[in-house]
Amino acid sequence: MSFSECCAFLLLFVGSVYQSSTAPLEKLSDNKLCADVECAYAISLAIALEDYVAPDCRFINLKRDQTIYVYSKLLPAEGAGIFWSGSVYSDRYVDQMGIIGFFPGNYVNETYTFQHDTVKIPTTVAEFHCI
Numbered sequence: 589m590s591f592s593e594c595c596a597f598l599l600l601f602v603g604s605v606y607q608s609s610t611a612p613l614e615k616l617s618d619n620k621l622c623a624d625v626e627c628a629y630a631i632s633l634a635i636a637l638e639d640y641v642a643p644d645c646r647f648i649n650l651k652r653d654q655t656i657y658v659y660s661k662l663l664p665a666e667g668a669g670i671f672w673s674g675s676v677y678s679d680r681y682v683d684q685m686g687i688i689g690f691f692p693g694n695y696v697n698e699t700y701t702f703q704h705d706t707v708k709i710p711t712t713v714a715e716f717h718c719i
Contacts, residue, residue: 617662648689
């Protein structure tokens with residue numbers, strides 16, 4: 589294989605890996621409930637009931653008794669699971685603080701509601717895109 593053929597192969601390989609690693613994954617829902625139209629404020633505070641290991645980059649890991657700020661609640665399509673998005677808060681897991689991701693709503697118990705009135709807004713493909 590010549591040098592130019594080798595370089596062409598390498599570029600094609602790197603391009604295909606980059607494209608597959610940045611491609612959007614399955615959209616979990618078409619709509620979500622938020623505290624405001626920009627989904628910038630937390631709806632509620634919750635405590636993790638058990639550990640949860642994130643299956644891919646869209647999700648966050650949860651540890652039992654960890655505090656989670658809930659920012660949105662996905663409205664499931666018929667037969668789909670119910671996922672919420674939020675960010676963990678804990679003195680023990682400082683490296684995870686500020687990372688927002690999805691988790692199953694049945695893995696947490698809401699302990700305090702900041703906003704009772706929620707706004708239904710559509711989700712975007714970008715919300716389910718891994719970087």
